[in-house]
Amino acid sequence: MECQQCGDDVDEVRTVKVGKKKMKVCESCAEDLERDQEVAEQAEGAMQSMMEYKGRR
Numbered sequence: 564m565e566c567q568q569c570g571d572d573v574d575e576v577r578t579v580k581v582g583k584k585k586m587k588v589c590e591s592c593a594e595d596l597e598r599d600q601e602v603a604e605q606a607e608g609a610m611q612s613m614m615e616y617k618g619r620r
């Protein structure tokens with residue numbers, strides 16, 4: 564199967580949720596994407612709490 568991220572041909576792909584869509588990627592790309600997702604979620608959370616903070620003032 565082909566990794567949808569790097570295009571490598573791999574025996575096994577992992578399905579990773581990226582935003583609202585799912586991607587079938589190889590193990591190393593899956594790890595990268597999961598890390599990116601986590602960072603994006605944390606950044607979003609930080610942004611939201613910042614806006615909440617301002618909103619209360």
Ligand SMILES: [Zn+2]
Pocket residue numbers: 566567568569570571588589590591592593
């Ligand atoms: Zn890959």
